Amino acid sequence: MIYFDNAASSWPKPGGVTKAMENYLNDFSANPGRSGHKLARQAGNVVLGTRQRLAALINSPSSERIVFTLNATEALNTAILGSVETQDHVITTTMEHNSVLRPLNYAAKQGVEVEIITCNRNGLVDPDKIRSAIKQNTKLIAVGHASNVTGSIQPIEEIGEIARGADIPFLLDAAQTAGAVPIDVQKQNVSLLAITGHKSLLGPQGTGALYVADGLTVNPLKYGGTGSYSELEEQPFEFPDYLESGTLNGVGIAGLGAALSYIEERGLSEIINYKKNLVYQLINGLKGINNIQIYGHVNGVETVPVVSFSVSGCDSSEIAFILDSVYDMAVRPGLHCAPLAHKTIGTFPEGTIRVSLSVFNTKDEVAAFISAIKEIVKDMT
Ligand SMILES: Cc1ncc(COP(=O)(O)O)c(C=O)c1O
Structure with missing residues (x-):
């Protein structure tokens, strides 16, 4: 084929991916971040290693701001639905994937005003149109880094500058770009970055991540056990735990770590x-x-x-x-x-x-x- x-x-994945997943399953598939025994610590170290690799890949100032998700869709839903409320205004573009459009349409039904900027025939958005669309109640600018239809890369440096100047969080959908083009969340003024593990990052399905800039609050989509602050009945407000309830896909994250190390080496x-x-x-x-x-x-x-x-x-x-x-x-x-x-x-x-x-x-x-x-x-x- x-x-x-x-x-x-x-597909295929680098050879190291299967091996890392096999090792994780066979040697120490305990619950990362729970229990504190040797095997749990070993699993926790694998998760931490992948988190650090992802942070390095996108130049996140710290690995704690990398939250593991199942895929880009989960990251985008968290970023969008956790950021906007009724009467807020969101700016996006006509080149977006349904994983951006559908949560935004859901938000629109809850009273969020969604403004969709029309791109040109090559799939590119004019940053000036984004600038002109900004209103007092604009709470998010959500743009796909590269189109999954045409492959065209949006002028995100300019959009990031505009967002920073207006003090509006900039959500970048990097489903098609993480592992395909360099990303620097600090230089590019990206506040929220949605990543998937199973495309150009060459990792297994069931892996993804959301980067959340320091100081930015995004409400969780899920609440539950985090392995930390077990005495609390409320969700602990500490990253990454705040947005990472429930047992992680440790075996997938092990595979993603190996894929990232392949990318680093090559x-x-x-x-x-x-x-x-x-x-x-x-x-x-x-x-x-x-x-x-x-x-x-x-x-x-x-x-x-x-x-x-x-x-x-x-x-x-x-x-x-x-x-x-x-x-x-x-x-x-x-x-x-x-x-x-x-x-x-x-x-x-x-x-x-x-x-x-x-x-x-x-x-x-x-x-x-x-x-x-x-x-x-x-x-x-
Ligand atoms: C631009 C874009 N955004 C989001 C997604 C959703 O990614 P995932 O399947 O990892 O949720 C895709 C998947 O094709 C995509 O191409």
Whole structure:
């Protein structure tokens, strides 16, 4: 199988991930942060190690401000629903994933005013439109770092500056960028960062995190046991425990730690360059095929390795089905959980064929994909 669905979940994982998860399960799968015995301490150290690695990856001033979640969706729900109340105003964009749009729509039903800024056809938001939308009751600016449909990276430095200047928390959805582009929450003025472990961070499913800037309060979505302050009947107001109720996914976090150490060893910039070359090869190959339209990848727009395209007159699901059944290649067709993004780039409701690359894909795989698409398009048009 040639796997090009890494924006959904990356596969394969670095070898160390399985090993770390196996070790955790077999050797010391006790409850991290509870009980205090040797095995619990060993599990706790693994959790702490991954927390510290994540903190280093995004330049968080401290690892306590990294809260583990199940995925980016849980992090985004906590950040959004824990930050806004009735009559607050939130600014977001049309390129957002449903994991941002749906909690915001829920909040809107509770009386929160949600303002959605329309992006251009390449999926980019104009920071000035965000600046102009700010009102006295604006309590959050929520933006996706990179689109999971077009791959385009938003001008987050400018948005972060605007948010900082107006003293409004800036929530960045880094589901497609953590492990794919450098992130520096301090330099980029990010107050809340939603991360997922199972995409470009190369970790297992069931892992993610929310970074919360020092001094910022976000109400928990869940209340319960934290292993700390057991004498208290109320949720302890200490990070990360405040937002981390219930036993963590220790085995997943062990795997994520190993994935992060793979990224550290190989080097993020080497990984970025490797994938950039594959994207370049893919785009050039697709451009040479008649009737193909590529979305978002234009000069001057930075992207993650996500390429969406359509073939005029052809159904994307049919092409994906042929790729899977005849060529043993995995892509994602249709709408990618971001309906407004498709409306923005003009691919609603038919959607696109999305090819998303990982550091384990190769030039030969990309070349094979281009040949396959050439044959399919020839047969279908
Ligand atoms: C931009 C974006 N945000 C959020 C999510 C949700 O991520 P998760 O599946 O880890 O909850 C995704 C997943 O595809 C995404 O692409």
